[in-house]
Amino acid sequence: MNSKQLQYFLTTADQGSITAAARELDVAQPAISLQLANLEHELKTKLFDRDFRGVTLNAAGKLFEQHARIILAQIFNAKAELMQGEMDCKGKVVVGVSQAACNVLSAVLLTELEHRHPGIDLSFRIGPSHIVDKWLADKEVDLAVRYHQDGTEKGILLLREALSLYISKQPKNPTFSELAMYASIPFEELQHYEIFMPDEKDALSTLLHEQAKKVGITLKSKKAFGQLMTTLHYVTQGLGLIIVPSSATFHLELSQQLRKIEIIQPNIWRDVYLHFSEKSNHTPAVLAVYELIRETAATAHANNSWQGELIDTQYVRQPEIAIEAMVEG
Missing domain, CATH: 3.40.190.10 (Periplasmic binding protein-like II)
Incomplete structure (x- = not known):
């Protein structure tokens, strides 16, 4: 039983027909019929008498109506109190x-x-x-x-966010021309490319250099600009590469200014x-x-x-x- 079923039940009782209830609630008639059938099945009793004129509450329906109105009123009051609590949250x-x-x-x-x-x-x-x-x-x-x-x-x-290599859709550095066609790249292959890196104290730099040490390579790092978005702008111009999570680049991917290259063997996460x-x-x-x-x-x-x-x-x-x-x- 849920509040939607109670609402459909009470509206149908008030309107005297499922068709009228559907118009009142702006809901498809089959949806109301299904919810009412589920409610009666759960209660193990019929709530309405049905004839060609519509529906009317039977004895069980009238008894249940009293409880349904109380329950919905309590739900409304609970929501009102919660909303007031949110408004008081300052x-x-x-x-x-x-x-x-x-x-x-x-x-x-x-x-x-x-x-x-x-x-x-x-x-x-x-x-x-x-x-x-x-x-x-x-x-x-x-x-x-x-x-x-x-x-x-x-x-x-x-x-656990995935870290990927990002490159411009139109790289201007000849070194990146072949790389621009890759869908993925093994981590070990990153040693051949100069990559923008944040300060060495940054968690991202630490993670990447630790992974490079594990596989026995040295990454060629290029100092990033002070602001991430400035560095990303430089990358979108086709003048550099960067390893970042999608949270930093999703808007640039949507506008097709950057393309993601998945890092594999291993995948890199933080x-x-x-x-x-x-x-x-x-x-x-x-x-x-x-x-x-x-x-x-x-x-x-x-x-x-x-x-x-x-x-x-x-x-x-x-x-x-x-x-x-x-x-x-």
Whole structure:
């Protein structure tokens, strides 16, 4: 039994016909018939007397109607209280993020907060991974999206993001001409190309150099510009290569300014964590942003903006079943 069935039941009772209820609810008539049949099956009794004029409640239906109206009223009141709680959720929340994570999270977070929690003042502190770690350690942020777990902060593993090599659709460097046709490249082959790298303290640089050491090669690194988006612009012009997660590049792939080359043998991954700061009690505003980041990460993974393996599945949406299609089928 669910609230939709109760709503369909009460509307049908009020309208005196399934056809009229369908018009009132703007729902296909077969969908209402199916839900009412499911409800009667669950209750193991008929609720309506049916004739050519329509439907009327029988004795069991009249008894159930009283309970149905009470249940729906309680659901309405619960929702109203929750909405009021969301409106009362106020305060400033500071989130520390890398430029790549900010690229995929910030716009959605700000838009959703405007609708759900207009009283929350959200701001981002954007920097390299080691700087984000420092902000978290110094308690300068409330939450942080970071790339390792050291056991000192409370956090959750969001996803294991895939790292790929990105190249312009029209590379201008002759060295990249053949590479531009590759769909994948073994990690060992990266030693032959100069690749933009962030500061050596950055988690990405550390991960790549550690992997290079494991396979016995040395990567030719080219110092990246101060801002990731500046470096990516340089790459889109066909003048360089970069290894980053899809969160940094999805908009450029959609506009066909960059092309992804999968790194294989082995594939390269890094873990993405969402951490609380230990600086204070978790306020309702901080908790609301924390949950919304989890939800946004799941949505970004679902629409392929953040590629890899989703670990935190709390907000994974299940496929919706079209009742009308089932009935018609």
